[in-house]
Amino acid sequence: MQIAPDAFFLDPHYKGSLQQQIQHIVSQGILAGRFNPGDKLPSSRKLSHHLGVSRITVTLAYGELLSDDYLCSRGRSGYFVSQSAPRRAVFEPTAQPDRPTIEWNRVIGQRYSSQVLPEKPSDWQNYPYRFIYGQADYTLFDHHNWRLCALQALGKKDFSDVTSDYYERDDPELVKFIALYTLPRRGIFARPEEILVTLGAQNALWLCAQILLTQRRTAAMENPGYPGLRAILEQTRCKLIQAQVDDEGIVYEGLPEGVDAVFATPSHHCPTNVTMPLERRQGLLDHARKNEYVIVEDDYEFEISFAKPPAPALKSLDSEGRVIYVGSFSKSLYPGLRLGYVVAPEPLIRELRALRATVLRHPPGQIQRTVANFLSLGHYDALVARMSQAFANRRTVMRGAIAEHGLTVAQSDTAGGSSFWMRAPDDVDIEETAQRLRTLGVLIEPGHVFFDPKDAPRNFYRLAYSSVEASRIAEGIRLIASQF
Amino acid sequence: MQIAPDAFFLDPHYKGSLQQQIQHIVSQGILAGRFNPGDKLPSSRKLSHHLGVSRITVTLAYGELLSDDYLCSRGRSGYFVSQSAPRRAVFEPTAQPDRPTIEWNRVIGQRYSSQVLPEKPSDWQNYPYRFIYGQADYTLFDHHNWRLCALQALGKKDFSDVTSDYYERDDPELVKFIALYTLPRRGIFARPEEILVTLGAQNALWLCAQILLTQRRTAAMENPGYPGLRAILEQTRCKLIQAQVDDEGIVYEGLPEGVDAVFATPSHHCPTNVTMPLERRQGLLDHARKNEYVIVEDDYEFEISFAKPPAPALKSLDSEGRVIYVGSFSKSLYPGLRLGYVVAPEPLIRELRALRATVLRHPPGQIQRTVANFLSLGHYDALVARMSQAFANRRTVMRGAIAEHGLTVAQSDTAGGSSFWMRAPDDVDIEETAQRLRTLGVLIEPGHVFFDPKDAPRNFYRLAYSSVEASRIAEGIRLIASQF
CATH class of the missing domain: 1.10.10.10 (Winged helix-like DNA-binding domain superfamily/Winged helix DNA-binding domain)
Incomplete structure (x- = not known):
């Protein structure tokens, strides 16, 4: 024919x-x-x-x-x-259920869909004033070298390394780099056996929570704190303590006896950006030792510290192996990458690895190798340097605009990061403000998602400068201020 | 200087x-x-x-x-x-714990490291007679087009699609392809809202088990069956029923009342490769309706059916939305890819998606888009056709060698697949045989890992032909036969 x-x-x-x-x-x-x-x-x-x-x-x-x-x-x-062309049988579906007749309310044994996560419109990139957090900036990314590193990872030479199914190890090139180059910059010394690669920091925190917690155990998290962590801890059904946060980070004195694991962001508190000073760190570690709990340190965004030199990680002060360290590459590369890691004593890594094998086997080999290449050739740090420069500039512009329009910053000065933690007047419900601002092309992040939902103030918000051009910041801030 | x-x-x-x-x-x-x-x-x-x-x-x-x-x-x-060269602070670790002083036995709340998984040596590729299952064959893979598709996924045009962090959706290109092209070949009609992309079939099965099961519920799995599934089900602490398997797949008549979810591989039973005939399928669905349980269908390896035309999926006969379908791209591409999907009614997909968001957010965007490109351009099916041809040839050679050396195949004839399920004489402990064979350069897979550990026979084994050259099969089989 x-x-x-x-x-x-x-x-x-x-x-x-x-x-x-x-x-x-x-x-x-x-x-x-x-x-x-x-x-x-x-x-x-x-x-x-x-x-x-x-x-x-x-x-x-x-x-x-x-x-x-x-x-x-x-x-x-x-x-x-071709006579030998690939063919596929196509079957007519015998039955096309119009609507399922199953009572899913009965069949579903455990529900997870009630969690609260920060929301952003899926077309956020079309908004001119996008003060939203944690998305990659197209204009700063090093597309060229990233693609070259991906190509190399997909080459014939690395084929068996990236295609194999393995549970018992990660990409040795990536783990070696983390041990030899990344961790020393945080003051951490670790052997490859003490490192587990995860599908982003979220996955790392989740794995740790599964191993450390049960319904009979107690965990503490910062309030305000990272909502993704709150969802994780609530799902473990452990007893969850909301720890207070002040200008120096988590306040450990108020923690009740019997707490088993404390989750904290000492280098860069989420969402207020404060860095815990050395004295508080020492105090926290002493308190942990005395009360026999472990600390899970989420060291997200430590790299973006353009204003002051970064402090070493809490784990660098840990002589007992009491601190479990979580790092991520997704923050500086892009969130859709999904690559992070846990550093912890071997007995714990062994359990984390076994659980990871059941849940997802391992993070894709080609992603691990691509990042290893990008790190090894210095492109990663060059990218971070470029981002830091751009962020420093944007922050200066933003600080000026915030002062000019009389908005209130709700944090002390920080080493860097990519956002300001803000407070609106007490009588403002910032969610309503955020809805109105959307129609003006402005995206902000209402802050209630970071708080214990039982007692969340409605007038905090986060303004990130990681995805907004410097030239648009002043007008965006003016529009926000016009709402109060 | x-x-x-x-x-x-x-x-x-x-x-x-x-x-x-x-x-x-x-x-x-x-x-x-x-x-x-x-x-x-x-x-x-x-x-x-x-x-x-x-x-x-x-x-x-x-x-x-x-x-x-x-x-x-x-x-x-x-x-x-450069004066502005990227720099990093390097901190001396203040404390280098020689050995952790924490009692990890006390700190670890839940253990996962006892699971049994098939083992292979990490240098399996150096063995000449590697009858092991599920690894990519370097000689058959389409490196060229795979790399082109990856490059395209990493291009500036797709940047925001692959780099964004999203919980509420997957790559629309991949989901569209699955709905329009992949599922119709299995006789399944599904809307994009009924599809969730997962980190491989393992992750899909894990997510389903978490949602469907609790400590008070009952699940059934095939015995012998997929060990990765057994680990998942044991971890849910549900009541676990070992369902008998015969020449037509899972035997549902023996299932006790009150079972909530049955996990099965109707198209291609793991590990015996048998295909469930239509009559048994209808019977299973009727039984499920009568006893009000759901069926999780793991449709792994359906594509490799070179001997007979493939049967449509069990889900194609399902008029109630009672069958939850699990598919995978990792089998035909490579296991380290980690990409699979679940097809299920929307209320279930909503819960699976919410749980996935807590555990790992989403499978990396660049992997999703790379596979979408590879599928869309027809390279995927061309690869499957090439693999099927090679596997058909290897199977013929292997069947001949098995007959010549008097080994016993423990399965009925099948539509294809990539392995033979074998039985050694009753008094043989195949693990010992496998150890001896390793020293001769032969890798086989002892079969006990597929059985309920309480009652696992020691004389079954699996011989895969997906990673061994046709020219080496005869000698490998001769070496195996020499051990009995």
């Missing part, structure tokens, strides 16, 4: 090149049985004319389809669907 | 090019404070002479370091460490 050019039409929403769209149409048509072995394809001349694309585009697409054995070529007579 | 060429030495174990090794030495030297701003680098002539590499290699490395601002160039006077 001769396939008519009319069988081809271009989808304006197709993601990819014209050549790829032709490959897509032909291969999926063959797989679905619309085009059959022996069918003759339109000549490149006819198809290019019909689609309004260049003839070479069609020829290149046919060439690719040839090498995947979808097509074969019979010299001057043209291209045909 | 002039940096002497002696500061450079090449590591013969370095993974990467000579140029990259020079970039690594310089960037890490600067970051660690061994080289300081203003220091002059060896000339490309001197350094190339010292290292025994070409001068252009050094020049290219210096050029890359220039663009990352590690170096600056002062015309004819050469290269210097």
Whole structure:
């Protein structure tokens, strides 16, 4: 059969090149049985004319389809669907349930959908004044070298390293780099056996909580603190203590006896950005020793410290192995990367690794190797340096605009980071303000999600400068101030 | 200061090019404070002479370091460490715990390290007769197009899609492809809202188990069955029923009343490879309806059905939304990819998604988009076709060798797959045999890990042909037979 050019039409929403769209149409048509072995394809001349694309585009697409054995070529007579082309059975669904007849309320044994997480519109990038936190800045990212590092990770040389299924280890190149280069910068000495790679810091915190906590145990977290952690701890059904936070970080004196694990962000408190001073750190470690609890240190964003030199990690002061350290690469690269790690004594790493194997096996090998390459060649630190420079500039602009418009910063001075923690007048419900600001093109983050939901103030908010151009900050702040 | 060429030495174990090794030495030297701003680098002539590499290699490395601002160039006077080069504080660890003083036995609340998983030596690829299961075959993989698809996923155009942090959705391109092209081939009709992308099938099964089961609920799994699933179900502390398996798959008649969820592999039972006939499928669905349980269908490896046309999925017969379907791309691509999906009614997907957000947020965006591209251009099915052809050939060779040497196949004929399920004489402990075979360069998989550990026979084993060349199969089988 001769396939008519009319069988081809271009989808304006197709993601990819014209050549790829032709490959897509032909291969999926063959797989679905619309085009059959022996069918003759339109000549490149006819198809290019019909689609309004260049003839070479069609020829290149046919060439690719040839090498995947979808097509074969019979010299001057043209291209045909190959007799040995990949085929797939397509089954008509016997039953298409219009609506499920199962009572899911009864079937679902455990619910998780009630958790509160910071929300952002999915088209946040189209807002001009996007004071939202933790998204990659397209203009600062090093696309070129990141792609080169990914390509190398996908090369034939590294194939078995990145494709194998392994539970008992991680990418040795990445673990070596973390041990030799990353951790010393935080004052931490660790052997490879004491490091576990995780699917981002969230996954690291989750794994630690599963191992350390049970329904009969007690955990403490900072209030305000990281909402992703609150969801984790609530799901363990442990007893959860809300620890107070002041200008020096978590206040340990008020912790009740019998607490088993304290989760803290000493270097850069979430969300107020304060750094815990040395004296408080020593005090916290003494308190932990006396009361026999362990500390899970989430060292997120330590790299972005452009204002003051960074303090070493809490774990660097830990002589007992009492501090479990959580780090992340997603913050400085991009959140969709999902790569973090835990540093802890071996008996704990062994359990974390076993649990990780059941839950997800391991973080994808190609991501681990890509990051290892990017780190090893110095691109990572060059990127962090570029980000720090940009963030320092944005912060100066933002501080000026905040002062000019009389907004209130609710934190002491910090070493850096990518946001300000703000307080609106007491009678303001910031969620309503945030809704109104959206219509003006301004995105801010209401702060109640960081607090114990039983007792969350409504007038705090976070203003991040990691995804907003410096030139737009002043106008954005003016718009926010106009709402109070 | 002039940096002497002696500061450079090449590591013969370095993974990467000579140029990259020079970039690594310089960037890490600067970051660690061994080289300081203003220091002059060896000339490309001197350094190339010292290292025994070409001068252009050094020049290219210096050029890359220039663009990352590690170096600056002062015309004819050469290269210097940049005044604004990325720096990092390095802290001496205050405390280096020789051994942790924490009693980890007391601190660890929940243990996971006792699970039994199939083991393989980490250097399995160096064994000539590697009858092990589920590893990617280097010689069949389409490196070229895979890398192109990864490159495209990492392009500027897709940047925000792959880098964003999102909980509430997956890559729309991947989900669309699964709904429109992958599932119809299994006879399944599903809307995007009924699909959740997971970190491999293991992660999909784990998520389902968490939602469906509690300590008060009952699950059934096949015996023998998938050991990764057994670990998952044991960790939920539900009541676990071992369901019998015969030549037609799981035997549902023996299931006790009150079972809440049955986990099965109808299309391709693990590990015996049998396909459940239509009548048994209808019976299983009727039984599920009558006894009000849900079925989790693990449709692993359905694509590798070269011997007979594949049967549609059990879910295609499901008119109630009672079957939860688990699929995977890792089997045909490579296990280290970690990408699978769940198809289920929306109320369940909502809970699975919320749990996934707490545990790991989402599978990395760049992996999702790379697979979407590879699928969309037809490369995936071309790869599966190539694999099927190779596997069909290897299976023929293996069947012949097995017959010639009088080994016993413990399964009925199957539609395909990548392994034979085998039985050694009753008095053989196959683990001992496997140990002896290793010394002969032969890797086989003892079968006890697939059985309920309380009552596991010691004489079953699995012989996979997915990672062994056809030319080596006969000799490998001869060596195995020589042990009985």
